[in-house]
Amino acid sequence: MKKHKSILAAFMLAALTSCIAQKNSNSPISDNSTAARPVLHFTPEKNWINDPNGMFFYQGEYHLFYQYNPYGEKWGHMSWGHAVSKDLITWEHLPIALEEEDKVMIFSGSAVVDHQNTSGFGTGNVPPIVAIYTAYDAKSGFQSQSIAYSNDKGRTFTKYDQNPVIDLKKADFRDPKVFWYQADQKWIMTVSLSQEKKVQFYSSKDLKKWDLMSEFGPAGVTAGIWECPDLFQLDYNNESVWVLGVNLGTHSIAGGSGLQYFLGDFDGKSFKVNKSLTKEPLNFIEYGKDFYAAVVWNGTPKETKERKWLGWMNNWEYADKVPYYGWRGSMSVPRTLSLEKKDGFFYLKQEPVKEIDNYKKKSIVKSEATIEQANKLLSSFTKSDSLSFSTVFTVNPSTIHDFLRFNIKSKGSSIINFSYNKNTNELILERRKSDKYVNSKQFPTIQKIKLDHSDKEFQVRIIVDKYSMEVFTHDGKYVFTNLFFAPNSVLNVSFETSKQDQKLVFKSVGLDTYL
Known part of the structure; x- marks a missing residue:
């Protein structure tokens, strides 16, 4: 090295x-x-x-x-x-x-x-x-x-x-x-x-x-x-x-x-x-x-x-x-x-690794969950020190008009988010600049994967642990690992959609917490 x-x-x-x-x-x-x-x-x-x-x-x-x-x-x-x-x-x-x-x-x-x-x-x-x-x-x-x-x-x-x-x-x-x-x-x-x-x-x-x-x-x-x-x-x-x-x-x-x-x-x-x-x-x-x-x-x-x-x-x-x-x-x-x-x-x-499951403090799985119900599961994560969880959800492109986004925000602005865009058929990871904590022009990033149209549905697992987010999807073929930093900030963690997708229903959504 x-x-x-x-x-x-x-x-x-x-x-x-x-x-x-x-x-x-x-x-x-x-x-x-x-x-x-x-x-x-x-x-x-x-x-x-x-x-x-x-x-x-x-x-x-x-x-x-x-x-x-x-x-x-x-x-x-x-x-x-x-x-x-x-x-x-x-x-x-x-x-x-x-x-x-x-x-x-x-x-x-x-x-x-x-x-x-x-x-x-x-x-x-x-x-x-x-x-x-x-x-x-x-x-x-x-x-x-x-x-x-x-x-x-x-x-x-x-x-x-x-x-x-x-x-x-x-x-x-x-x-x-x-x-x-x-x-x-x-x-x-x-x-x-x-x-x-x-x-x-x-x-x-x-x-x-x-x-x-x-x-x-x-x-x-x-x-x-x-x-x-x-x-x-x-x-x-x-x-x-x-x-x-x-x-x-x-x-x-x-x-x-x-x-x-x-x-x-x-x-x-x-x-x-x-x-x-x-x-x-x-x-x-x-x-x-x-x-x-x-x-x-x-x-x-x-x-x-x-x-x-x-x-x-x-x-x-x-x-x-x-x-x-x-x-x-x-x-x-x-x-x-x-x-x-x-x-x-x-x-x-x-x-x-499966050993992570042994560290669950609480585990919840909901079937046929609305966006509102899914966000209630995430509502307790309001500080960076509280972020140690994993969420698993299924995306069905045929039920989405525009996009589905998992977002971590501070003061109304996104720090890091992961989304599926139906219009472009892409997976997108976006991390915003953080001059206060990482003074580097290379830190902001937009990462995209263009999908083919063979996926009827796919599962996403996101692990958030204090200052990192790891996304595993498409049976582990696509993985996005990214740091983010918002120490001592008030946060909002939620799923977001367009107006046309407000009635979107997850086939299933799960949450495991490790704190």
């Missing part, structure tokens, strides 16, 4: 400022950080975070490492923070796993459970955990790949004394994702040459000596930089497809950072795109602005059927400008990722 050139200089300046200056550079927007903290989303105890790293599942625990600044609320001094969870929602914060030393930052990477002790790092009968990460040397400006190991289930790590394990003497060579390839009994590393818009594939028998096998790219979106690649297999019925995810530092579909993916075949050496698998020439996993650096957990149950993952809920266009609550940055809702097929073409499907 590293910033694209237009903002790199500013972030590197932040990295080189003193720790004390960073600590005192800003004051929290709210003294009551507990009230502002999301219920369903991971946040650090304090300071800055970005990319999720080193995600693996072992003995009932999900491990989440993440890019972390131990000393301040802006990017710099990058290290690996660490947390574990039994259910992906409630997290136990652990001490920093890998910390910057001697001006060598710990950039993004992955971690694996070395069940066969191929590395030789293990002691006794407990398999070692091996972290594979990019070491950024601020003195030389080079990025190389290094490893560290743990013999206490990831609680503490020892850096390998013969690091780096791969060193190309390049300034933009980063974000290794490693997994065990059972067919050839070897480890596979996927890593980016970010400025060259390429992904390299390496193999190893012991996680120490790596051999280059092949390269992929440039392909798809090639403006900006490529980061945080991920290669994994998914099955659909009796068909197996390999997925290569590539995160884009800029020029994603909603603007700024995002994630494109390719579907194809992997033979243990190289990845080949199979264009017949997908309908669209370019494939994006996310249509909102705030979902980045997503990679899957290694070692989860049923992982060829579905994967679990999350992304950093932010965008490099304004990441250092979002409000500081004592921490800056959060992760998306954890999601299941699976392969779906429609009209002979595959796409990736995202859904919130």
Whole structure:
């Protein structure tokens, strides 16, 4: 993980400022950080975070490492923070796993459970955990790949004394994702040459000596930089497809950072795109602005059927400008990722993990509900600190004259809204500018998806959690993840229609609250 050139200089300046200056550079927007903290989303105890790293599942625990600044609320001094969870929602914060030393930052990477002790790092009968990460040397400006190991289930790590394990003497060579390839009994590393818009594939028998096998790219979106690649297999019925995810530092579909993916075949050496698998020439996993650096957990149950993952809920266009609550940055809702097929073409499907349901405080479902009845369900949400809920509703285009909109307003003006427009047959997400809280010209956004006319009806699920809104629709094919900010504001949350649609009746509308 590293910033694209237009903002790199500013972030590197932040990295080189003193720790004390960073600590005192800003004051929290709210003294009551507990009230502002999301219920369903991971946040650090304090300071800055970005990319999720080193995600693996072992003995009932999900491990989440993440890019972390131990000393301040802006990017710099990058290290690996660490947390574990039994259910992906409630997290136990652990001490920093890998910390910057001697001006060598710990950039993004992955971690694996070395069940066969191929590395030789293990002691006794407990398999070692091996972290594979990019070491950024601020003195030389080079990025190389290094490893560290743990013999206490990831609680503490020892850096390998013969690091780096791969060193190309390049300034933009980063974000290794490693997994065990059972067919050839070897480890596979996927890593980016970010400025060259390429992904390299390496193999190893012991996680120490790596051999280059092949390269992929440039392909798809090639403006900006490529980061945080991920290669994994998914099955659909009796068909197996390999997925290569590539995160884009800029020029994603909603603007700024995002994630494109390719579907194809992997033979243990190289990845080949199979264009017949997908309908669209370019494939994006996310249509909102705030979902980045997503990679899957290694070692989860049923992982060829579905994967679990999350992304950093932010965008490099304004990441250092979002409000500081004592921490800056959060992760998306954890999601299941699976392969779906429609009209002979595959796409990736995202859904919130089912564990979220265990955190419901109240659940209501109404059938044949009018707009007025639906809005009564939402009437209690009048403050940003009260926003932690999920609503599910069914849209039938044939019953709508003009539009149906879900809107969050402050002082009569929309902050963020999601709508279906019957006249243009589009899904539209609109987020208004927020100069008071995010002083960035890139923060306002209008995101649109043009639908075909085959949808007789479709379901929408919207999760709102303090300062984020995630929209899942069309069986998880279209997802919009966006931040919004209105701290301490009086809010109005409601459905809206045109005058002609005032008598619109929902087939069903549901509400789950988490506070």
